[in-house]
Amino acid sequence: MRRLAWLLLALIPLSAAADEQAWATLRQGQALLLIRHAHAPGLGDPPGFTLGDCTTQRNLDVRGQAQARRWGERLRRQGIGTARVFSSRWCRALDTARLMRLGEVTPLPALDSFFQHPAREAAQTRALREALATLGEGPPVVLVTHQVNITALTGIFPRSGEGLIVALPLAEPPRLLARLPAP
Secondary structure, three states: OHHHHHHHHHHHHHHHHHHHHHHHHHHOOOEEEEEEOOOOOOOOOOOOOOOOOHHHOOOOOHHHHHHHHHHHHHHHHOOOOOOEEEEOOOHHHHHHHHHOOOOOEEEOHHHOOOOOOHHHHHHHHHHHHHHHHOOOOOOOEEEEEOHHHHHHHHOOOOOOOOEEEEEOOOOOOOOEEEEEOOO
16 A cells, blocks of 8 residues: 555656646647637537527636636746637637637637537548648647547547647647646
């Protein structure tokens, strides 16, 4: 039992060091941060959903709004005060991105949810990979999207508000540097 406890304690610094290396890679523009939108109660979108009309969509609740603001605070603590922020056009993703207050938010259709249209997965994931391949150098990149998009790209099923730091250029499959819980 003692041996197991020591082993577990020995792994903690490695994880913290790996996370710090992932943050450094993100700051240097050699990785991107992929975030599942913050907490929005429910699943999918209600009947009658209309893109561009937030009153017809599932939206962030107070918990989700606070989560999004804490993401911005976490990034600033990590030395990232501005970023190239891209978001799905769904209100819950746009609101998450805007509440982080890292700069202008650019809607990117390749980040839109295909939850209700699973046949779009392959084409949309390909479009996202193509968009990421053209980013070029600049400030860190933050993407705010949905579970289905993140799972299609990485094979990981993230929780609401969870983030992944992924190495650039995007490999096949992507190289995960860190998995960050929702703040």
